[in-house]
Amino acid sequence: MGSFSSLALLPLISFLLLQCYASAQHTLGTGSSLSVEDHARPFLVSPDATFSCGFLQAGDNAFYFSIWFTATKNKTAVWSANPGYPVNGRLSRVSFSRDGELALADANGTTVWDTKIGGNRQLTVSLNDTGNLVITDQSTGHALWQSFHWPTDTLLPSQAMSKDTKLVAGYYTFYYDNDNVLRLLYDGPEIASIYWPDPDLGIWGSGRTNYNSSRFGILNNAGAFRSSDGLRFQASDLGSPGVKRRLTIDKDGNLRLYSLVNATGVWTVTWVALQKPCSVHGLCGKNALCEYQPSLRCSCAPGYEMADRRDWRKGCKPTFSLPAYTAINCSQGVPEEYTFVKVAYTDFYGYDLAFNKSVTFESCMNICLQMCSCAAFSYRMDGVGNCFPKGVLFNGYTSSFFPGSIYLKVPSKVNASALPLVAAKGLACKPNGTSPAVVPGYADMYGRPGSGPKWAYFFSFAAVLGFLELLIFAAGWWFLSSHHSIPSSLQAGYRLVMATQFRRFSYQELKNATGNFKEELGRGGSGVVYRGVLDEGTVVAVKKLTDVQVQGEEEFWAEVAVFGRINHINLVRIWGFCSEGNHRMLVYEYVENESLDRHLFGTHIIGRSLSWAERFRVALGAARGLAYLHHECLEWVIHCDVKPENILLTRDLDAKIADFGLAKLSGRDAAASDGVQLSHMRGTTGYMAPEWALGQPVDAKVDVYSYGIVLLEIVIGTRISDQTTADGEERLEMGQIAQALKQVVASGDIGSLVDTRLNGQFHPRQAMEMVKISLSCMEERSSRPTMDDISKALTACDDEDEHPAYVS
Ligand SMILES: *[C@@H]1O[C@H](CO)[C@@H](O)[C@H](O)[C@H]1NC(C)=O
Numbered sequence: 175m176g177s178f179s180s181l182a183l184l185p186l187i188s189f190l191l192l193q194c195y196a197s198a199q200h201t202l203g204t205g206s207s208l209s210v211e212d213h214a215r216p217f218l219v220s221p222d223a224t225f226s227c228g229f230l231q232a233g234d235n236a237f238y239f240s241i242w243f244t245a246t247k248n249k250t251a252v253w254s255a256n257p258g259y260p261v262n263g264r265l266s267r268v269s270f271s272r273d274g275e276l277a278l279a280d281a282n283g284t285t286v287w288d289t290k291i292g293g294n295r296q297l298t299v300s301l302n303d304t305g306n307l308v309i310t311d312q313s314t315g316h317a318l319w320q321s322f323h324w325p326t327d328t329l330l331p332s333q334a335m336s337k338d339t340k341l342v343a344g345y346y347t348f349y350y351d352n353d354n355v356l357r358l359l360y361d362g363p364e365i366a367s368i369y370w371p372d373p374d375l376g377i378w379g380s381g382r383t384n385y386n387s388s389r390f391g392i393l394n395n396a397g398a399f400r401s402s403d404g405l406r407f408q409a410s411d412l413g414s415p416g417v418k419r420r421l422t423i424d425k426d427g428n429l430r431l432y433s434l435v436n437a438t439g440v441w442t443v444t445w446v447a448l449q450k451p452c453s454v455h456g457l458c459g460k461n462a463l464c465e466y467q468p469s470l471r472c473s474c475a476p477g478y479e480m481a482d483r484r485d486w487r488k489g490c491k492p493t494f495s496l497p498a499y500t501a502i503n504c505s506q507g508v509p510e511e512y513t514f515v516k517v518a519y520t521d522f523y524g525y526d527l528a529f530n531k532s533v534t535f536e537s538c539m540n541i542c543l544q545m546c547s548c549a550a551f552s553y554r555m556d557g558v559g560n561c562f563p564k565g566v567l568f569n570g571y572t573s574s575f576f577p578g579s580i581y582l583k584v585p586s587k588v589n590a591s592a593l594p595l596v597a598a599k600g601l602a603c604k605p606n607g608t609s610p611a612v613v614p615g616y617a618d619m620y621g622r623p624g625s626g627p628k629w630a631y632f633f634s635f636a637a638v639l640g641f642l643e644l645l646i647f648a649a650g651w652w653f654l655s656s657h658h659s660i661p662s663s664l665q666a667g668y669r670l671v672m673a674t675q676f677r678r679f680s681y682q683e684l685k686n687a688t689g690n691f692k693e694e695l696g697r698g699g700s701g702v703v704y705r706g707v708l709d710e711g712t713v714v715a716v717k718k719l720t721d722v723q724v725q726g727e728e729e730f731w732a733e734v735a736v737f738g739r740i741n742h743i744n745l746v747r748i749w750g751f752c753s754e755g756n757h758r759m760l761v762y763e764y765v766e767n768e769s770l771d772r773h774l775f776g777t778h779i780i781g782r783s784l785s786w787a788e789r790f791r792v793a794l795g796a797a798r799g800l801a802y803l804h805h806e807c808l809e810w811v812i813h814c815d816v817k818p819e820n821i822l823l824t825r826d827l828d829a830k831i832a833d834f835g836l837a838k839l840s841g842r843d844a845a846a847s848d849g850v851q852l853s854h855m856r857g858t859t860g861y862m863a864p865e866w867a868l869g870q871p872v873d874a875k876v877d878v879y880s881y882g883i884v885l886l887e888i889v890i891g892t893r894i895s896d897q898t899t900a901d902g903e904e905r906l907e908m909g910q911i912a913q914a915l916k917q918v919v920a921s922g923d924i925g926s927l928v929d930t931r932l933n934g935q936f937h938p939r940q941a942m943e944m945v946k947i948s949l950s951c952m953e954e955r956s957s958r959p960t961m962d963d964i965s966k967a968l969t970a971c972d973d974e975d976e977h978p979a980y981v982s
Pocket residue numbers: 247248440
């Protein structure tokens with residue numbers, strides 16, 4: 175055909191093309207094909223036009239053969255024939271051959287992908303309204319091949335997850351593991367590990383089961399996902415009719431459920447697997463840290479720099495020459511002096527060379543020094559002192575909630591003060607480190623009327639300083655004094671998980687364990703607590719719930735399984751539950767030393783009253799526990815009954831908050847916008863925020879108010895909540911109390927307020943900070959700080975976090 179006639183035919187061809195598009199096919203017979211040059215035209219369109227199938231441009235000259243949502247702004251692909259292997263923008267072609275094989279060929283004729291079926295001229299290929307591309311045998315009506323069986327990174331409603339399917343995005347996979355549990359896996363070039371469900375919680379602790387081997391999961395049209403392993407979740411817009419959804423594993427390793435907003439063609443997230451994106455493994459690479467500031471950010475550990483400026487996954491390399499970590503050199507006892515650099519609130523997940531429980535900080539350091547392959551150790555002051563020497567540093571993350579620090583081993587000859595970050599030393603409220611930049615903002619809080627609280631400013635500043643705090647431990651002599659080495663090859667082991675099995679108990683079992691509910695530990699609004707001993711000898715507290723609305727066993731189990739997942743050292747652990755007939759019981763960890771009120775108030779005092787350091791630690795622990803409930807939980811939990819009776823103390827006098835989760839659980843978004851209307855009252859007079867007493871909707875700020883009262887009681891050692899002054903005569907309104915406190919703060923005479931039983935043995939700066947926080951908690955709702963702010967501010971005042979003996 176000559177060039178002239180081609181030109182003449184052009185308008186006609188475009189017309190035909192338009193026609194074609196307008197009445198796009200949803201079923202094609204054998205012999206059809208589409209070349210990439212015609213990518214403006216879809217290969218197939220589903221009957222209701224929701225989905226299109228054809229060539230989707232991914233780069234200048236790169237195309238995928240895909241299925242996408244027709245109405246989305248940026249043509250969101252839900253399936254691709256050739257993920258990761260784009261074809262050329264010229265001469266590539268998809269064809270449904272004469273014998274019924276659907277195949278994609280690249281420019282040079284290579285087959286990039288095909289359906290591997292064929293040999294039958296009776297076949298058709300069609301795009302279903304569900305987004306399923308199906309090859310059907312017309313003679314039998316059977317589907318011989320369907321794209322739903324070969325998902326890429328997305329699952330559509332009515333498309334099943336099975337033992338043979340998985341969603342993949344880069345190094346991340348969502349799949350049924352060998353033990354029948356749906357998981358998220360990072361399988362990178364250097365390491366591989368499961369990061370969801372939380373490996374620390376175990377299968378049961380995550381509300382899953384491995385008993386059902388059918389391995390079947392499905393997202394229904396209403397937006398609810400159900401899986402045979404017990405995983406259930408649902409879209410926040412559950413049930414809205416006609417909403418288009420997709421469940422996608424994104425490039426950042428998180429699994430998200432999306433809903434399409436009709437008007438704009440843009441997706442919104444209606445559920446997400448990991449609330450804390452840093453819990454995804456492999457994001458920042460080796461020797462790097464993942465932080466929230468406030469969005470996700472990678473940074474190198476002190477003394478390390480990015481290995482490849484363009485790619486965080488390549489991690490960081492040391493700026494100093496690596497010490498001889500080899501077993502050979504170590505066994506020869508080559509004297510290498512080491513220093514430890516502390517990075518607070520930080521951990522590297524996995525790759526523990528050992529796990530030494532109940533050891534002192536010094537012995538933990540010693541263990542790391544004696545292991546050639548130890549690159550750092552993690553030390554957690556969670557009561558017993560847990561020590562984890564680490565061989566390699568992967569999956570690092572920093573969070574103000576992490577109850578420990580990592581200590582990096584660097585050769586002493588490295589000038590530690592030249593390491594990045596070390597220059598920014600010091601804390602917001604340390605006796606000798608007060609930064610002038612902090613003080614003015616802080617003083618403004620009470621000083622300038624009408625200027626509004628400066629909490630946000632102050633706390634974010636304190637948090638940054640807190641993180642930057644690095645202490646150097648000149649500890650080379652430990653190595654010299656004890657160089658009988660333990661050669662230990664670098665083994666990639668996972669953290670030894672103390673199995674936390676959340677389980678169901680039978681009524682008989684609990685009756686037996688409590689000796690027929692003999693020893694009563696306490697009673698409250700929600701039920702009576704008994705002491706019990708399980709078969710394996712574990713002492714537990716069994717709470718018989720009296721005030722449960724009639725709830726089916728299934729429903730109760732679903733609700734309680736959420737609490738079973740909550741795991742924080744400052745929250746009382748739930749080991750299990752019983753739901754039989756009309757018995758509803760919860761099995762808690764046993765906390766030895768009774769509740770805070772017994773230690774603080776009047777006649778019930780057990781032995782001596784708490785020392786200042788103990789009080790501060792209780793205040794900090796309670797703040798961290800509540801902050802975890804409010805901000806870091808899988809589900810968003812308001813306690814609704816914070817009071818000294820619900821703060822239990824361990825043998826070491828660490829705080830553990832009890833009875834959380836008995837109030838209604840609430841969706842994060844709903845609560846953030848309008849507050850939540852609780853169906854029945856739970857709070858205790860005296861600790862209850864005014865807006866609640868007035869019947870207004872409540873949010874997490876009610877806990878902040880109650881915490882403020884408790885904090886003040888910790889300082890002054892008497893109940894404020896019965897509205898009496900310290901000398902117990904004159905009845906005062908909360909407003910008057912606040913007024914009086916402000917005067918004390920202004921005068922700086924904090925000593926007049928502190929519990930006289932301490933005989934002046936207290937830390938004035940901490941006390942002042944606590945009173946100021948307490949005051950701010952009593953403000954009206956919007957002016958109160960969050961528990962997160964409070965926990966950071968108290969942490970910044972916590973002197974205990976140092977090991978002064980080792981400061982160089
Ligand atoms: C669509 O893609 C463009 C370019 O890739 C991007 O800038 C834009 O944010 C995307 N829009 C949406 C709604 O995703």
